[in-house]
Amino acid sequence: MDWWTRPTSSLFRPRWQFVLCRYQRGGGEKSIPSSSLAARTSLSLAGMASPPSSAKQQQQYVAAVVGSTGATGAALLEALKNSQRFSKVVAIARSPASSTSSPSKIVPVRLDLDQLAEAAAAASSASSSPSSSSSSSSPRPNPLEGVDAVFVALGTTRSAAGSAEAFWRVDVGGVASAAALAAAARAPLFSLVSAAGASRGAGWRPTLSLLHPLYYAAAKGAAEEEALVASKSASVAIYRPGLLDRGEEKQRGGERWAIKCGLPSLKVEDLAAVMVADAVAELDKVKSGGASSGEVVKGDGEIKREAAAAVLR
Secondary structure, eight states, X not given: OOGGGSOHHHHSOOHHHHHHHHHXXXXXXXTSOHHHHHHHHHHHHTTOSOOOTTSOOOOOEEEEEESTTSHHHHHHHHXXXXXXXXXXXXXXXXXXXXXXXXXTTEEEEEOOHHHHHHHHHHHHHHHHOHHHHHHSOOSSOOTTTTOSEEEEOOOOOHHHHSSHHXXXXXXXXXXXXXXXXXXXXXOSEEEEEOOTTOOXXXXXXXXXXXXXXXXXXXXXXXXXXXXXXXXXXXXXXXXXXXXXXXXXXXXXHHHHHHHHXXXXXXXXXXXXXXHHHHHHXXXXXXXXXXXXXXXXXXXXXXXXXXXXXXXGO
């Protein structure tokens, strides 16, 4: 076929469609225009655009973000705040940021790891023996009561935590407490940010700094197991991103170097948008009488494909 007989749709196709086609065929991440993808993805995935006035009123939900001040947690909080499908967002952190733009929608809850564990123990005790809980007041109410979707974005570094044990306490212990609270509150969805390479059932957990990548993988696998054990009757969505682009202010040293060297990365805004979109779809299904999806695990490649596909919407 000569060039003048080809359809104009292929001759004058917008540049971003060629970029997306190269991405989908090659299976790589380098062709995604990362500078504009995050903004377009968050709008199209999380349902932030105003619906037509003639559209049927959609059900609204209540969400909670545990670890709302980290890079991914803050991105989740922003996506949920801007989504019309969520009427209230509980922001749980050691020092939750106050919201001036949506004060009626964001409910900050200050809880450190000890307080989170204390609330989880009290909630688990109350749910297992309601008679005893009625006779004695709970020392700390369940902050996830009435929440539909619980997003957990807890994580630290070994250097920031101070030791391997302290790191485990945050990345595994914090997730276990959040999962126990979600189970006691009967939240329909538990959504967890894990990591690529998470290793469940890892018997060897080397604490030497040189072998920290193995310890890190074991910790992420153990956190996933804690979430699955606690949330038996709920949907559990686990996300395993690879290299995360947290933004210049919150980027970690090794991550900053890797991104500058051109290694494929995933913006936290894109991860958050995919998580929020998945949560809306799952809650819509469950609330309308559909069966729970159970455990769903999405790896780095699948997350990026969904984020890239959102550019077409």
